[in-house]
Amino acid sequence: MKTGLWLIMALLLSACSSRYQHREDFSPPVPPDLSTLKEPTPTSEALSVMGNGPTYKVLGKRYQVLEQPRTFREAGTASWYGMKFHGHATANGEIYDVYQFTAAHKTLPLPSYVKVTRQDNGKSVVVRVNDRGPFYKDRIIDLSYVAAHKIGLDISGTAPVTIELLKPPLPDKxxxxxxxxxxxxxxxxxxxxxxxxxxxxxxxxxxxxxxxxxxxxxxxxxxxxxxxxxxxxxxxxxxxxxxxxxxxxxxxxxxx
Structure with missing residues (x-):
């Protein structure tokens, strides 16, 4: 990706943009039955044209996107993001929907499928990574609202988790x-x-x-x-x- 385009994309990253209509994040209206919303089936998709530059810089720190990882496992703190970002573009150009099982990660290629497991209660959820972030302290993944709800993260706000790569994207854009x-x-x-x-x-x-x-x-x-x-x-x-x-x-x- 050309440098100029990637710099533009860096401004679109969810955790650092000022283009949102709400200053603070908040929970969405809860549908009658969230249990009817189904987790995605992991599959190897085409590598997103947007959001996969080799490196990018946010808040003074440079990140390197992983290239064709076969395995990936990481432990740390998970958080979630909600209505402030709902309806806005993610890093790969798709539109963020709080009721889709998606997530933001700093370095996994987009889109990737990962399993997120809480270390304290054993609950897990499968999500499709289509965004960049979170760029806050030691957090390693931001879940959509419905994914957070699945493992009780919407209540606790943050929790220790382990994430495991299930399906990376195909190698070619x-x-x-x-x-x-x-x-x-x-x-x-x-x-x-x-x-x-x-x-x-x-x-x-x-x-x-x-x-x-x-x-x-x-x-x-x-x-x-x-x-x-x-x-x-x-x-x-x-x-x-x-x-x-x-x-x-x-x-x-x-x-x-």
């Missing part, structure tokens, strides 16, 4: 190339098949993604995931020869 967004599904399906034929032998999937614009259906023809670097540049060159003008290159956080 990937992108999706969107060639069109059409209101007519048959037209999108026709373009999908034409691209599959034109790009044979087919290296990357060509799919039609369903979305909406102003409440009306929108059918997005996309190719991917495609690794950044030469594979992505080769694909863009092939599309240019097919006279497909101005394709849009998307990261995982832009796929809605």
């Amino acid at each position: 990937v992108r999706w190339v969107q060639v069109s967004a059409l209101s007519d599904q048959p037209s999108a399906n026709k373009q999908q098949q034409a691209l599959r034929d034109a790009l044979k032998p087919l290296t990357w999937p060509v799919e039609v993604y369903q979305g909406k614009l102003n409440g009306k259906p929108l059918h997005k023809v996309r190719i991917g995931p495609v690794p950044e670097g030469k594979p992505l540049q080769d694909l863009l060159a092939r599309l240019d020869k097919l006279h497909i003008n101005n394709p849009v290159v998307l990261g995982a956080h832009q796929l809605n």
Whole structure:
């Protein structure tokens, strides 16, 4: 990641930004039954385009992001973050939701899946790490509200925990190339098949993604995931020869 972009991303980190509408953090309204919210299933996802610079600096301290860790285990203090950050971008560009099982960690690559176990009561929770932090004293992980609730951390505020890496992300950053967004599904399906034929032998999937614009259906023809670097540049060159003008290159956080 270029230095300028990474400096911008450092300003987006949850623990040190001043862009929030609330000065202090607070608990969210509690749904009727938090037990209906399910922990994520650990899987190796594509490495996030944002939030994975080799190093970054916060509050005068520089941190180095771990590169392709196979195992990781750490003990220390866990905390949680709530409504002050709800609805704002995390370090990898996704939107923080207090009711999703997510977490912030200073050095794990994004997104990673970890198991967090309280040392004092044995309760554990699986979370998806998609943010940076916490940048406060000896704390090693910030949990979302629902993850904190799962192990009673919403009551105690902090607790000694052990975290264990379950699934790191895939080693390569990937992108999706969107060639069109059409209101007519048959037209999108026709373009999908034409691209599959034109790009044979087919290296990357060509799919039609369903979305909406102003409440009306929108059918997005996309190719991917495609690794950044030469594979992505080769694909863009092939599309240019097919006279497909101005394709849009998307990261995982832009796929809605």
